[in-house]
Amino acid sequence: MGDSIDLSGDGGVFKSISRKGKADAICPSEDLPLVDVQYEGMLAETGEVFDTTREDNTVFSFEIGKGSVIQAWEIAVKTMKVGEVAKITCKPEYAYGSLGSPPDIPP
Template sequence: MGDAIDLTGDGGVIKTIVRKSKADAVGPTENFPLVDVHYEGTLADTGEVFDTTHEDNTIFSFEIGKGSVIKAWEIAVKTMKVGEVAKITCKPEYAYGSAGSPPDIPPDATLVFEVELVACRPRKGSSLGSVSEERARLDELKKQRELAAAAKEEEKKKREEAKAAAAARVQAKLEAKKGQGKGKGKAK
């Protein structure tokens, strides 16, 4: 995981990059304020999951800057790039505050979210709505998804290589121990 970044300067919203995006990935802008995310939210105190899009593989969409999500998300997601996965820890004042969000989120709860930015899109009816611009947007979205899939595949390959290397080391140790044991039988 990456270094923790204090996005608010008061420790209220801490972002840690779990998986980086590709260098050429885009993030939310004025022209692309609509975002699609996968996420899992947990209570910091207990680790209990209170909400997730992973169980039913849905995507949550919202528009940056409209106040339709908690402050922590507004602050953190606009710093992300498509394909990035980040752990976002938010104090109550950047989440649901002293009211909480019963029954799942108690008052004054610190929350931890793991968020993946899946896509950024223009508003419907924006000046970016022409056919050629839409085609370019779709091409970019396809490219971003391919890059995200390639990154996942690369991570899987690295994990498999590390697992194989570890297995080879264990096997080598076992063979070395077998070799040491020869000729050490009981004397009669």
């Protein structure tokens, strides 16, 4: 565990598994697109946390394939199983692009 996997094939999205998910769990799919995640968004350059569900122990729900989250999440979350903990690292073009998402995510 801990090895970094290039999920996008071009070095744009990497996943490093900290804890494997349940062995009998299935990954999200077109038939099962609704996911609940806990996350901590952090700037790679500074380590500053810009958003998190961990402080208040909430979950963020979304449907895979609807375009409601950044592309890196679309790619990474559909490879994950229930209970899996992973670090997802992505290039700007798989997140908010060169414009960022001010004020929290700079260009």
